Structure formats: structure tokens, C-alpha cells
Amino acid sequence: MSMQSTYLMVPAAPLIGAIAAGLFGKVLGRVWSHRITILMVAVAFGLSVSIFNDVMAGHTFNGSVYTWMTTGDTRFEVGFLIDRLTVMMMLVVTFVSLMVHIYTIGYMQEDPGYQRFFSYISLFTFSMLMLVMSNNFMQLFFGWEAVGLVSYLLIGFWFTRPTAIYANLKAFLVNRVGDFGFLLGIGLVLMVFGTLDYASVFAAAGQHAADMAPIPGISANLITAICILLFIGAMGKSAQFPLHVWLPDSMEGPTPISALIHAATMVTAGIFMVARMSPLYEMSEAALSFVMVIGAITALFMGFLGIVQHDIKRVVAYSTLSQLGYMTVALGASAYSVAVFHLMTHAFFKALLFLAAGSVIIGMHHDQDMRNMGGLKKYMPITWITSLIGSLALIGTPFFSGFYSKDSIIEAVGLSHLPVAGVVHVAVLIGVFVTAFYSFRMYFLVFHGEERFGKAHDDHHAHDAHGHDDHAAHADAHDAHDGDHDDEEVSHDHHHGLAPGQKPHESPWVVTLPLVLLAIPSVAIGFIAIEPMLFGHYFTDAIFISEHHEALHEMHEEFHGAVAMGLHAFTSLPFWLALAGVLTSWFFYMKRPDIPEAIKQRFSCIHNMLEEKYFFDRFNDWFFASGARGASRFLWRFGDVRLIDGLVVNGSAWLVGRVSGVVRHVQSGYIYHYAFAMITGVFVLLTIRNWFE
């Protein structure tokens, strides 16, 4: 098999799986559906590994495989760009996807939409691979929208739950905003460069460095405008402030996709895209500063929100937001390879944390409220140990994978020469403390302390099955509120959970196996990969860094191997901040649970602000949702009913009707009238001829 057909097979295999499970799921049945999809994803993973070896041997590829259409001089093509950045993303995507596929067997086993779910996640894998393997903007956009579509479908997977429908509509609309910017950016690229091919755009970018953007009324540098517009797309997809609002709500979807789509892969598409566009971003300091500031705001402020959440998945979701902020900050510091490195380590440990949270949720019979948990350590040992590993990796414990990537980000920001870097550096340092605090708050509340399950919900029927049918039925009676619905969400989930006296139990092997397999890279990948990825030549050809942005270069000079870096950490500020965070949360939630309560009372206005997520949802609902509805109502009443329907549509129909009534009378049926018309016609044509003499 030639390399080119291997490339083609990688996205094609999950697509085949998706089609098989989606269209023939009924015929295949549950078991064969998951067998086929898992096999296909495993094939994609295996091929990715072989492509990885091939690329490491120095064989990169950039070429088109199919021309979709040609208009004028512009060709729209499907093509692949296979280099080290691509192949790393392919490995991450296919590996995490494979883990999630296996995990799903356990998590969704009683769900009626079993085959549909497998079909969606395979389709997602296909779309994500198309996105990362693309060599042109059009295919990038296709993948971008396709992963968005699958995300939308999966957030609303339990489509009878009003909250799920609300969440997926929200995700869809917020992403529209981002995609609008993204599409404008692509349009600008097409307009200026006349091509959508990455390589030709990058090659021509240098000639346009000083050009102004052809946007009337705005005097901006062309490259800056393109970069910021593209980044707006990334802000939507990677949930950066202020387009972050959809991600916490996306937790309405089943947990496996929260791990796959909303933590490990899709939300990092924005990061990947910016890294891929590094030759463009390197030309604009303004765009880089913008990227860095947005990232810092996200990293710090979304972390705060994680502190007040009670829903286990939402804590992890806010932590995802915050970590995405870190990656964005790294992009702003021109440390693309560090961002991508953090993307990779984060994909593993965050997928692990999500799947572990899912395992806890299974154990708790689909109760997600941490206030009903506690002391799960002894009932769910594998989930416990893997969660602990994930949390340690997340907070940046030395020698864990998260440490290498996150510390590198902080260091890169410290060394960056952008004017905003100083403030951002402080923000990301505070972020370290916050991350440690909420991560271990969750860890202690779930796995340690008093056993709070089986108590609070004595009024509900006990049920052994935790299928989603009754869940959905219950939700039907339950109005979807526009505003904040977190609390209702939680209370609504109360009827799930353990009956009094019932104990949680460890999940089946299909659930714990992926946990264990993900725990391995969560521990080790950073140690192994930091040297080649950050300081070696791994990304030399894939990522371009201008000589003015030498943060990474300076880091290289201070780098003396992974072990030294780990040991050195014990004397550095981030480590002590993280430790302080862990100790504080231990003290607050294990020793003196009255303190957080007291703080909550004392600073109720701050607490309220956090509970309300800085009032973003309220503002959006008030300003955009009702504002748009008001404007629409006006346009409907005046524009549509009066102008369009009344004047244009009915008016012209009336006119046409009248004219056709007149015209039909010409057709009298008398042959001499007809002949007369013909003779007249000849005379008219003769007259016209004379005009042209």
C-alpha cells in the first residue's frame, strides 16, 4: 500500500465505521456496531502509528487527492499535509478516540441510542482527522464545521431533555459567532492571496506584510486582520473568553464525548489551527498580544469558576477552559510547540479525568453532584488511583506530564517580550494555585471524607437500572429555563443516584481499561516528549518562529534535560503555588468544612458572581437572545408582512396576474389574427434591421 492511500485510509476507516453503525445499526445490532466502529478506529490508530514512523524517517507529504471544483482560477481541493504536527495530532485523536470507543461500551450499555452514539463518535473521528490532515483552508473549514456538527448532535444526544436541547442550541449559536469570524478570515485570505492552499499562502505572506486590510472604514494591517479573524474562529471552537459560555453547558452530553470532544480533541482545534498558521501569526505582534490576553483571561477567570461548582463534570469542564487558556497564552508567546505539547499532555490527562468522572457517575448511578459523594476511594479503587494521577498531572506535579507542559508555558510567558507578557505572567501563576485548589477540592470531595451518598434522596424510588428513559421522561415535565439552570440541573439529577444503604461499586473492565491506558501517558508522555518536541527538531519544519520571538530559544539554553527540570521545579514558584493550593483545599474540605461556608456567607457577592458565571449567560440571554427576538419581531411585522408580503410578493403577483389576463386575449383563435401578428413581426424585424445600417 502506497503512503498516499495509507493517508486516505486514516480518515476513511472511521467514516466507514460511522456509516455502518449509523445506517445499518439496526441490522448489525449493538455488539457488531461497536465491534466495527472500534475496529475501524483501531485501524486508523494503527495506520497513524505507521505514518508516524514514516514521518520520523523524514517522509512528509503535501498534495491534493481530489479536486472538488474550480471556479475561475481558484481550485477547491481535498488534500493532505502530513508533517510532524499533523501526525502528532493524528496519534492523539485516534488514540483518545479509541479509548473513548471502548469506554462507551460500558458507559452507554443501557442506552437505546447505542448504535447512534457509536456512529457519531466515529463520524467525529473522521471529521477531526480531516481537519488536522488538511493542506488547505477549505478542507480545514469543512473539518471545522463537521466537528462542530457532531459536537452539536452529541450535546443534544439525549434530545428529550430540555436542558440538553438548550445546551446544544447554545453551543451551536455561540460557535456561529466564532465561525463567522473564521469564515471572514478565510475569505480575506482567498481575496488577498487568491488561493486557499497553506503552502502558497505562507509563501506569499511575506509580500503582504505591510499591506493594509481591504476592509472599508478600518485601517488595520492585513496580516493582523487575517490572524485576528481566524483567531475569533478559534475562540469559538476552543471556548476562549468571551465565547466560552457554551462549553460548561456542553456537559449535558454523555460523558464519553465530554472526554473526547469537549476536552481532548475538538476544543483544541483552535490551538492546532493557530499553531498551523504560525507563519502568519509570527508576522503580527498585535495579533499575538490579542491572543495572549484572551488566553490569560480565560486561564485565570474560568479557573475561579471551577471552585464553586458542585457538578463533578462541570468542575472538569471549567478546568478544561482554564487549560485551553494556558495553551492560548503559549500561542501568544510564540511558543507554538509548547502549546501543542500542552495540548497533547492535556488530551491524555483531561480525557482521563473525564472518563474517571464518568466512572464515578456510573458508580453513583448517574448522580453528578459532588455533595452526595465522598469516601469513594474504598469502593472504586481503580477509578480513585487513576483520578489521582490525572489530578496530579493537571496541577503540574513534577515529573508528571502536565508539569512539563505547563511549566514550559509559564516560563515561555516569562521570557516573552510582548508588552502584555508581564501581566499575563502573573495571571498564569495565580492560575496554578487556583487549578490546584479546585482539582483537589473535587478529588477530596469525591474520594475522601464522609460518605454522603444514599442519604439525601430518600423520597425517590430506588432503581437499579440507570437507563436514560426515565431520565428523559422526568425531564419532560421540567421546563427549560432561559437563565441559569445549574441548580435545577443538579436537583433534577437527584432522583438518580444510590438508594439508601446502596453502595457504589467499581465499574466494569471496559471502563477501567481505558482509564489505565490513559493514565500511562498522563504520567510519562511529558518526560519522554519534552526534549524532542520543545527543544529538539521535531517541529522545525511544521512550525515557524520568527527570530524576533526567541522565548523558546532562551528556554532551550536553560534546559538541561527532563530530570533536571523536574528537580529544579522544587525550588520554583509554580510548584509551591500548586502545593499551597492542594493544602488549602485539604484544609478547607477535609479539616474545616465550615471555613468555605463562612467565606461563602462573608463574601456572598463574590460568590454570587461566580455562581452566576460573571453574569455572562444572563447578559447573553438578555442582550442577544431577547434583543434579536425583538428585532426579528419588528422585521417580521414591518419588513416581512408589510413590505415583502404586502408590496413585493402580493403586489407583483397581482401585476403578473393582470398582465397575463390581458395577454391571453391576444390569442383570439382567429387565423387571420395570427397571420397578422406574423406579418407585423416581419415588419418590426425589418425596421430593426434599418437601425443597424
Add this chain to the structure above:
Amino acid sequence: MNLATNLYHAGAEVFLLTMVCVILIADLFVAGRGKMFTYMMVQLTLLGCSFITVATHTDGVAIVFSNMYVDDLMSDVLKLLAYLAVSMMLVYSRTYLLTRGLFSGEFMSLALFALLGMMVMISASHFLTLYLGLELLSLSLYAMVALQRDSAVATEAAMKYFILGALASGLLLYGMSMIYGATGSLEIYKISDAIEQGVYNKQLLVFGLVFVVSGLAFKLGAVPFHMWVPDVYHGAPTPMTLLIGSAPKLAAFAFVMRILVEALQPLAIQWSSMLAIMAILSIAIGNLSAIAQTNIKRMFAYSTIAHMGYLLLGVLSGTIEGYSSAMFYAVTYVLMTLGGFGMIMLMSREGFEADNLSDYKGLNQRSPWLAFMMLLLMFSMAGVPPTVGFYAKFSVLQAVVQTGHFALAIIAVLFSLVGAFFYLRVVKLMYFDTPESHEPIQYQADTSLLITFNGLGVLFLGILPGTLMSICAVSVQQSLLLH
């Protein structure tokens, strides 16, 4: 050129003429149910013609019979499509004609004579052969319209068609004679040479051009030479309407190409302005009048007038793209018309013509598949993507815009919007109204198969128009290469 070469290039015509004579005689000896034998022979003849046309195809252009006859790719393609159209017409009409006692040898041999006329027209490279083919076609059609002797409307239609047709032939002959006077030749290529060398009488030539264009316009049914179209379409029995409405338009297109484009290309400024006026008038009057119709055959008649306007738009743009888009339009028009009238015959039964719009109410409840096929055909006629009608209109408009006639393009698009109304009205009647009768629709397996082929073909060609379009482009290019 010796006789054998001449006959080789006209092989299909010779075969057809022989077979028509055989069928005429053979038909005398079969009676009653035996007409099926004649029918099968006719179909086999058409098949044989296709075979011969394909087998005698030669690359390049062959001019035979002392420069009177031309065999090129365009003629082969148009002839093959004409065989297909006639063959499909016969399949659609068989049941209709049987129930009305019209399924006779005369009908079938007249249809074949008409086809022979078309073939002669398509391959003519001399005004005399052109006229010969035209008259053979027209006379056969007059006779076919009048075939239903006891029907007052049919005889009236035949009478109108005949008289107006005679007038148009007179105009055409008059124009040809003037062109002959101006250039001293009746051969198409010699005429164009003469004009290019400047040996001609300009005043006389342009005068002749006007009359020739008028005659052409009558054949196409373009305004103001369109008055016969609604009455004849309405009055003639549906199979005859189908024959008049379909294949002869291919011949008429060839006629336009041979006279205007091949012979009178240097006068393009003059004829394109004439065609522009006729095209716009046809599109406007065709679409507007169609709205007021309650009879579906009349509605199709006006829709034909409008379609011919679009076809003329392609021709008048005067570029290779324009001519090939016009050819593409002619082909798709024939395909859609076959389907439309085929549907009318499918729906009709003894004593029921199914030619009123109200007969289509609630068709979806009576037969969802037929309704869907009709929907595809209507969408295509209206120019809704992804059917072929969209692509045909699109390519014609593209050609018009490329030559800078923006006003024409805008008017054409606006009126096609008006046209969408009456096509979509049929769809609305089929899908949203309650049926007036619940009598089951009786149709044969071959007709229902054919309508499926027809409807899906319209969809398929719309999605993948590339092959047909490039065939059209290559044949037009080749026939113009001679200059």
C-alpha cells in the same frame, strides 16, 4: 465523391426510407391486434438507425452529395437524440392511441417520415436540402395532427397549423431566394465565403435575412410567430403534440445553426439583435400567458415558447459557449417535454384526456412515485437545482452574461421567476390538494419504467451535466471549424 461514399454518410437516412416503405406495405397485411407487429418493426427500425449512425460515424466533417449534405458530430448527436425522442414518444403513446383507435400504420409511418425530414434538416448544408427536410417534416406533422378526423378541435388545429406553416414556408423561401440573389449561391459554405470576400449585395442580403429569421422563428415557435403553438398543442391528440413539441426542436436548432451561424455568421450583429427581441418577447409572453391557463397542454405550449426564448438567448450570444449551451438547452428541453407529455398520456384513459390542471390534484395520494417524477420534471422546467433545467438555464445565462448582455440576462431571470409560479402550481396541486377522482391510474410496465428513466434522467443530468455539456461543446466546435 462517388455514390458509395455519399450513401455511406447518409446511411441512416437511406435505411430509414427503405424501412418506412417496407412498413407501409407490411402494415397493409396485418390487421387489428397485429398492429403490435408494426410497432415492433418501427422500434427496431429506430434501433437500426441508431446503430447505423454510430457505425458510420467518422471523425471530422464530411460534406457529400455535391455539397448538399453534411455529416459531422453535431448531426450525429442530434440524430441519435431524435431517434430516442421518437422512440420514447411511441412508447408513451401506444396505450393512448390504442384506446382511441388511432394506433395505425399511418401514424407510425408518418412519424417516421417526420423523423426522416428532421434528419435531412439536421444534415443539410444547402438551402434546398434544408427546405426539403423542413417540408417533409411539416407535411407529416400536418397530416398527423389531422389524423383524428372526427375531432373538430384536431382538424381545426391542423388547418391553422397548415395555413400558418405555409405562410412561414413562404417567408422562408422568399428569404432564401433573396440570399441567393445577394450571394449567388445556395450552399451554406459558399454563402459564408461569399460574404467574407465581400462579393454580395448587402441590402438584399439583410432583407433576405429578416425573412429567413422569420421562417426559423415560426418553426421554433418564438414570439411573434408563436400563435399557432397553443392552438395546435391543445387541439392535436397528445401523442402528436408530443411529437411536435419534442424532436423537431432539435432539427430547428440544427436549422438555426446551419443558416445563421454557419452561413450568415458575418451578419451576426443583425441577426443577434433580432433574436434578442424575439427571445425576450418569447420569454415574457410565454411565461405570462402560461399563468392564465387551466389546460396543461396549453400551459406546456406557452412554456415551450418561453423555453425557445432561452434557447435563442444562447444562440444570440454568438460564442462557442453560447451555441453549446443552446444545444444543451435544446436537448434538455426535449427530455423534459417528453416526460411532461408522457405523464399526461400516462394519466389519461378511455374518454379522459387528463389535460386539465385540476386532474392533477392530489396525485401524490393516488401514486406517490408518479407524483415524484412529475415533481422532478416540473422542477427541471422551472429551473430548480439540482435538476438539469437549472443547469441549462444557468449555462445559457452564463453565455449571455459573458458577452455583456446584462439586461437580457436580468430580464430572463425575472421572467423565469414568473415561470416558476405555474410549474410549482402543478406541484402544489399534486401534493397539497385533495384528489377529485380516486380512479386508479392504469399504466403499462414499459411506460412507467420509461417515465422513471425520464424523471431520474432529468435529475441525474442535473447533478452530472459535464459529459453532455462537453459533447455539445465538441460538436458545436467541430461544425464551426470549417470556417
